[in-house]
Amino acid sequence: LNHGDIEFGFFPHVAPKTVEHIFKLVQLGCYNTNHFFRVDKGFVAQVADVMGGRKAPMNKEQEQQAEKSIVGEFSTVKHVRGILSMGRYSDPDTASSSFSILLGDAPHLDGQVFSIF
DSSP, X not given: OTTOXXXXXXXXXXXXHHHHHHHHHHHTTTTXXXXXXXXXXXXXXXXXXXXXXXXXXXXXXXXXXXXOOBOOOOOSOOOOTTOEEEOOOSSXXXXXXXXXXXXXXXXXXXXXXXXXX
């Protein structure tokens, strides 16, 4: 990032499929030219989906991983500042690569809305 690095910690015991998927996308460099498309002060900074948010073309392996959807892995972990939470469409099993970094507590997202990973 222009203002420094961001380090992530994961909850593989809470959302193993989500963590595995995101980690693979990172390993493949899918987020290298991606961007934050939404930043709401005190709420979220949302990373764009890698299929539409990259500035660089993707190779075949990156495309294959980025096209995968993940089942919703919901837990009792709370949406508090610093948490990573998957983006998705209305179907809870449509998360792919867009996620949010919580910039503040968001209890209205707790439960079966978004997977924390």
